[in-house]
Amino acid sequence: MAKDWTSSGVDLHLEPDPSGGRRDALERALRDAIRTGRLAPGAAVPSTRALAAQLGVARGTVTAAYDQLVAEGYLTARQGAATRVAEVRPAEPEPPGTPAPGPSGGPAWAGSWAPAGTESAHDLRPGRPDLGTFPASAWLRSTRRVLTSAGPEAHALGDPRGRPELRAALADYLRRVRGVDADPERIVITSGYAQGLGLLARVLADAGTSAIAMEEPGHPYHRMIVARAGLGVVPLPVDDLGARTDLPPEAGAMVLTPAHQYPAGATLAPTRRRAATAWARETGGLVVEDDYDGEFRYDRLPVGSLQGTAPGHVVYAGTASKTLAPALRLGWMVLPSALVEPVAEAKRLADAHTPSLGQLVLADLITGHAYDRHVRAARLRYRRRRDALVEALRRRAPHVRVLGVAAGLHALLLLPDDGPGEDEVMARAAARGLALQPLGEFWQRPDGRPRGLVVGYSTPLQSGYTAALDALCSVLRYKT
Numbered sequence: 001m002a003k004d005w006t007s008s009g010v011d012l013h014l015e016p017d018p019s020g021g022r023r024d025a026l027e028r029a030l031r032d033a034i035r036t037g038r039l040a041p042g043a044a045v046p047s048t049r050a051l052a053a054q055l056g057v058a059r060g061t062v063t064a065a066y067d068q069l070v071a072e073g074y075l076t077a078r079q080g081a082a083t084r085v086a087e088v089r090p091a092e093p094e095p096p097g098t099p100a101p102g103p104s105g106g107p108a109w110a111g112s113w114a115p116a117g118t119e120s121a122h123d124l125r126p127g128r129p130d131l132g133t134f135p136a137s138a139w140l141r142s143t144r145r146v147l148t149s150a151g152p153e154a155h156a157l158g159d160p161r162g163r164p165e166l167r168a169a170l171a172d173y174l175r176r177v178r179g180v181d182a183d184p185e186r187i188v189i190t191s192g193y194a195q196g197l198g199l200l201a202r203v204l205a206d207a208g209t210s211a212i213a214m215e216e217p218g219h220p221y222h223r224m225i226v227a228r229a230g231l232g233v234v235p236l237p238v239d240d241l242g243a244r245t246d247l248p249p250e251a252g253a254m255v256l257t258p259a260h261q262y263p264a265g266a267t268l269a270p271t272r273r274r275a276a277t278a279w280a281r282e283t284g285g286l287v288v289e290d291d292y293d294g295e296f297r298y299d300r301l302p303v304g305s306l307q308g309t310a311p312g313h314v315v316y317a318g319t320a321s322k323t324l325a326p327a328l329r330l331g332w333m334v335l336p337s338a339l340v341e342p343v344a345e346a347k348r349l350a351d352a353h354t355p356s357l358g359q360l361v362l363a364d365l366i367t368g369h370a371y372d373r374h375v376r377a378a379r380l381r382y383r384r385r386r387d388a389l390v391e392a393l394r395r396r397a398p399h400v401r402v403l404g405v406a407a408g409l410h411a412l413l414l415l416p417d418d419g420p421g422e423d424e425v426m427a428r429a430a431a432r433g434l435a436l437q438p439l440g441e442f443w444q445r446p447d448g449r450p451r452g453l454v455v456g457y458s459t460p461l462q463s464g465y466t467a468a469l470d471a472l473c474s475v476l477r478y479k480t
């Protein structure tokens with residue numbers, strides 16, 4: 001009887017641990033035997049009566065241990081049949097402290113959202129503002145005002161679209177600053193743009209859309225969100241004029257970053273803007289305008305929103321992640337009327353609504369103009385940082401081209417064909433304690449793409465920026 005416990009050659013070496021108790025010791029021994037393969041998948045374990053007698057423990061102890069291992073997936077039990085070792089073993093637990101695979105100590109999926117590894121003295125990866133300049137005092141004052149005046153109702157569940165105070169404040173702000181055709185009734189507050197994109201993708205999928213066109217290069221995390229909703233991602237090529245909206249995609253929607261293409265940095269040309277809205281009107285497709293850094297333009301006034309030119313066909317999406325902080329998880333969408341109800345329902349089903357307190361504080365910040373003041377100061381700071389980056393590269397790494405308009409919180413640096421490639425630059429950067437993000441990570445289909453780096457000049461604290469720039473320039477030196 002090959003599958004009989006006593007003839008299978010298994011030796012549990014069960015020595016009850018005085019600190020743990022007999023049942024714990026039995027469970028540990030069985031888990032160990034299964035993990036190491038001493039107990040093979042499918043093998044029958046002895047009856048509770050037989051094992052209890054063999055070990056000199058109460059039968060209830062063995063029954064309890066078996067029940068626990070069935071619950072954990074190590075064993076399977078069926079009424080009237082022998083208890084057996086499960087065919088599919090539970091995943092091996094990782095030894096404590098095992099690092100997840102990925103750059104700079106972060107898991108691969110996290111990309112630039114992973115914190116820099118402790119070995120990185122400098123971080124120039126894109127994706128966040130200088131968190132040292134978060135307007136903590138203004139936020140505190142607004143919080144105090146909100147908590148003093150709002151009353152208990154502020155803590156009750158509310159409209160899935162979000163607090164009316166914030167929707168009203170945003171409608172005024174977005175009309176004034178970004179030329180958005182905004183109405184508080186058509187605004188849905190989300191937990192960041194990422195959630196808004198996911199909700200839209202689900203609503204579109206429910207309505208029969210099978211694919212969304214997304215800029216190539218573009219944000220890999222956003223492609224993953226769309227794919228997760230079961231939609232195909234059609235690459236929309238990008239050139240110096242922004243996304244190729246003049247090449248109508250086979251898709252039910254297109255996601256664009258018109259003010260400042262992410263990550264290449266072009267502003268969508270007027271002809272391309274018209275092509276996008278014409279495509280939407282002609283095909284009934286939807287344009288999603290990701291206006292993630294629209295407030296930050298340094299060489300001229302920011303280009304107004306695309307949504308303002310075709311509000312019935314464009315979703316305007318904004319976020320506090322660049323102006324304030326990404327961990328606030330505060331984003332907003334201004335929707336065409338027909339999408340308000342389905343998106344609000346998707347939001348209600350996802351998480352009822354975005355936490356009210358943060359919404360109320362942001363509303364207070366906006367209506368009191370502390371938000372405008374903060375953005376103005378940030379714009380000046382980032383402009384100086386970008387100028388310093390361009391100047392430092394001009395002097396110390398003139399072979400590296402800075403692509404894109406003077407805007408936003410990041411710049412694309414193109415590496416020359418005859419110099420070190422992305423892998424070598426990344427290796428040098430790691431050795432120098434500098435966290436960087438290669439352009440390659442932004443491509444869905446990387447064949448034939450240019451080589452470069454996407455540099456987030458807003459990421460370091462002000463006190464560390466000069467040293468980070470110095471590290472970057474030394475990493476980008478042409479000859480070793």
Ligand SMILES: Cc1ncc(COP(=O)(O)O)c(C=O)c1O
Pocket residue numbers: 127128191192193194195219257262290292318319320321326330331
């Ligand atoms: C292209 C782009 N869109 C949107 C966002 C904002 O995302 P969220 O509001 O989810 O933080 C980011 C932030 O890094 C971004 O890079």
